[in-house]
Amino acid sequence: MLQSNSFQAANRIEDEDFSVIDIPFLNDAKSGAVRLTRPAIIGNFPPRQCGLATFTRDMYACLSMALPKAQWSVVAMNDPGASYDYPAEVTHQLPQNDIEAYRALADELNTAGNDVVFVQHEFGIYGGPSGRYLLAMLERLNMPIVTTLHTILEKPNAEQRLVMDALIRLSDTLVTMAQKGKDILMRVYQVPEARIAVIPHGAPSRPLRDTTSFKAELGLTNKKTLTTFGLLSPNKGIETVIQALPDIVRGCPNLIYLVIGATHPHLIRNEGEKYRDSLKQMARDLGVERHVHFINSFVNDAELVDILQATDVYVTPYLTETQITSGTLSYALALGRPIVSTPYWHAQEVLAGGVGALCPFKDVHAFTLAISNLLASDTARTAMSQRAYQAGLSSRWSAVANAYVTRAEADAERRTEEPGIRAKVIGDAPAWGAIERMTDSCGIFQHGKYGLPDREHGYCADDNCRALSLAARLSNISPLTPRQIELTRIYAAFMNHAWNHDTRFRNFMSFGRQWLDDGGSDDCCARSFECLVDVARSNLPEDLRTWAVSLANDVLGKTTQWQSLRARAILIRCLVRGFGVIGDPQEVQVLVRKLGQSVHGAYRHHARAGHKWFEPYLAYDNARLSEGLILAGQFLVDNAMLNDGIDSLRWLMQRQTDDASGCFVPVPTSHFKEDSQGRNLFDQQPIEVVATVEACLTAWTVTTDSLWRNEALRSYAWFHGENVHSLPMVTADGGCYDGLNPNGFNQNQGAESILAYPLSWTALKAGL
Known part of the structure; x- marks a missing residue:
């Protein structure tokens, strides 16, 4: 196969009959564009013998001529058991089946300041089911991603569809070499036309000669x-x-x-x-x-x-x-x-x-x-x-290079103009259809039977406060529709009625609208208080914000009676977020210190080698504990709290990673109150995902370590099929199944699950 100078040798400029450059390359004088200085390209590469290797080599050659001053990273994929004597242009080799190598490569490209990556995608050259390991790399990258799709399947199987959907979500530009590919992307995968570039397969330039x-x-x-x-x-x-x-x-x-x-x-x-x-x-x-x-x-x-x-x-x-x-x-x-x-x-x-x-x-x-x-x-x-x-004529390599460079520079410029554009990886806002079908004039139902509200179990404050928090947080991203405002008022009225005017929020209400308890758990009360803080800090109508501030101030003095560890961690999060809006600032600071010391004391008491945790076991909503300690450490400028909070979250994420696939594995209900080192897989519930996404985003905000942003994205991908069953958990109307079990997903859709998905999306949208 060709050596490093093969492209030039094959297309040498010996005389005018063999001129390669029939269409001028871009030059540095181009105005108004972001110039690419550290591009990367990934695909197979000679001496590996396949068409994709040849294409990647030729793409690199023509792009390097179009960008003569650029410093390139050239990544060659190695198939299992093979090694190749690559030319000097190849700067990295990536083992197909080593998922950690994909993540490490992404971190290296980020650190090096690469400003675009050109991905050659073909099913079969990347590791994992249908090449899912590539996604582990792309999700971590900070730069524009231009993906050339060498195969576009009109009828993908479930795994192939999962990978394609993720590629579409992660790529700034999708390149197809034919109009038919564009048609399939728009018709089958619903890709907006603006995201697609049709650029022909490159070919050499020689004059038309007699044979x-x-x-x-x-x-x-x-x-x-x-x-x-x-x-x-x-x-x-x-x-x-x-x-x-x-x-x-x-x-x-x-x-x-x-x-x-x-x-x-x-x-x-x-x-x-x-x-x-x-x-x-x-x-x-x-x-x-x-x-x-x-x-x-x-x-x-x-x-x-x-x-x-x-x-x-x-x-x-x-x-x-x-x-x-x-x-x-x-x-x-x-x-x-x-x-x-x-x-x-x-x-x-x-x-x-x-x-x-x-x-x-x-x-x-x-x-x-x-x-x-x-x-x-x-x-x-x-x-x-x-x-x-x-x-x-349009397929000459020089013309192809111009098209790719122009598109990549436009993507880079767009990111410069829109700093939050990285949030494209999370897709569009989830639909509210599932929330609407689970809500009546009283509130959101607690449980679902398949996609139907289960009236037998009525309503609970736990879920209505989550729904109210969601509406409040969404209002800070974009204006709510009139129907969303109408639903928000229903949830606010439920929470207003849930407060028992003593020390607690009542939790369970029957379908007949009778309260079934005098007061909910400490955790329920803390979550209920949190929704008031969210409304107070929102762009919801003024009357709702005024109501929330008033009720939150009434409740604040009772929060010291909520003693559970998670309630304290959630309260830290509420008080830090509501600082200056809810309560007297000096009193709030004293309360955060007291709560932080309590949570930190639990960590110091139980943490040991191999078990950096707050309790003898993992239970539910686990990441809330780490997030509370991180926020307390930041708020109080206490590095011991902050560092222990980060260490606990790092330990938790290790426990929530599948050894085989590297995908996110929420702590299952079967693992509650166990301290074994075994990795139980089921049942997995969405509540753990939203808690983890929010905790990782907090860690990223506090530390600026991109590891935590990537961990938030990896956790969120669980909803979209990056899980041990490769099953998307969400429905077209914004619903979410109640969890993963050994046989697949639980087909019921309760409020907790339905709300966990858009709450995770909202956190990422606001935090990325």
Whole structure:
């Protein structure tokens, strides 16, 4: 395969006939753009033998010419058990199945200040189910991501859809090489048109030349040549052409069919040369073996271009339409070769209007006629050659490089103008349909039966306060709709009624609107107080804010009676957030110190080697404890509190990471009140996700360590299928299933789960 200078060697500028640069590259004088100085590119790379490796190398070569002053990071993917002698341009090697290496690479690129990454995406080259390990890297990156999609599946399976949805969410620009790819992205994946760039597969630039001199150099003088090029595999449809040869040869006895390319490595690994041998046997059986030359090697670019320029008719007889792009077709088109092809997607587009000839799949007779007619008429071949050459002008590598650089610079400039644009990774705001179907004129129902409200269990303050907090926090991001304001008033009225005017918020109410308790748990009361603080600090209507401040001040003096550890941690969070709005500032500061010392004392009492935690066991809503201590440490300028809070959260995140996949694993209910070192997986509940997302964002805000932002994103991805079952947990109307169990997800949708999802989104939207 090619060495580091292969691209230049293959496209050397020897004279005007071999000029590569037919379209000028961008120059540094371009005004109004963010110039790229530290780009990165990731994909396969030679000497690994595959089309994607060749493409990545050529992309790097043309982009480095377009950005001559840039300092590049070139990342080559290594398949399992393989090692390669890469050229000097390759700065990083990434083992396919080492998820920690993906994360480490992202951190290294961030630290180095890389300003864009060009990702070559193909299913099968990245580790994890359908290549999910790549997402672990992309989620951590601080820079624009330009992803070239070499395959776009119209009917992906569940894992492939999960990966595609994440790629779409994480990429600033999605590049497809054909209009068909753009259509699929918009129709199947609902990608906005503005996020998509159609940039053709690159190809070399050579003038349109007669085949005679090239045939002489290759020992093909006085021969008519057909050519098919690429890694040999059954989907290439070589059989169709071989079966057509007996009739073609009768009219053109000096024909040679060149089948160029090594057998695909996966095929070699599984069955050796069985497929190639079957093609040779077919040619023998049909009596055309001397007309078929198999070149079983991975030829370099210079050799390929010479062979194509010696070709009278280029053939791509692929067997299925679902191919967005063909690099060999792009090369043949750019070199002005007459082309006969089956109508796979790429060929349909570029060969339309007589640019080439299209034949039905596996139609031997059609291929016979199309090829024979071209071989028999110099005039027909010349006319088709000229049409192909003109059609291929836009695919010259220099033009392709200009398109990529222009797009990447626009993405970088947009991020500069919109500092919060990193929040694109979390997608659009969740719909409120699920919240509406769970709410009546009294409040939000506590439990669900599948997607229905379960009236038997009525309502609870725990969930109505969460709904009110959500509305308040959302109002700080964008104005609420009239319907959302209407629902907000319902939740506020419920919480107003829940206060028992003594020391507690009542929690449980029947469907008949009768209170079932005199006062909820300490944790319920703290959460109820928190919603008042959220409303007080919101952009909700003034009357709601006034009500919240008044009731919060009434409740504040009773909070010292709520003794549970989580209640104290939540109160720290409330008081820090409401400082200057709720209560007397000096009294609040004294209370935060008292609460912080209490939470810190629990940590110091129970923490030990291998168990950096506040209790003998992990329970529910765990990350609230770490977040409370971190906030107390920051608020009180107490580094011991702050550092112990960070250490506890780091320990918790280690416990909430699956060893096999690296995905987020919320502490399951089966693990409550256990202190074993085993990693139980089920049942996992959304309440742990929102607590973890918010705690990690707090850690990021306080420490500015990007690790915590990335951990928040990794936790949030649990909702979208980055979990041990690879199951998306959310529904189209903004709902969320009640959790993961050993067999999949719990199909019920209770209020706690439905609210955990948009609460997590709101935290990320506000915090990123």
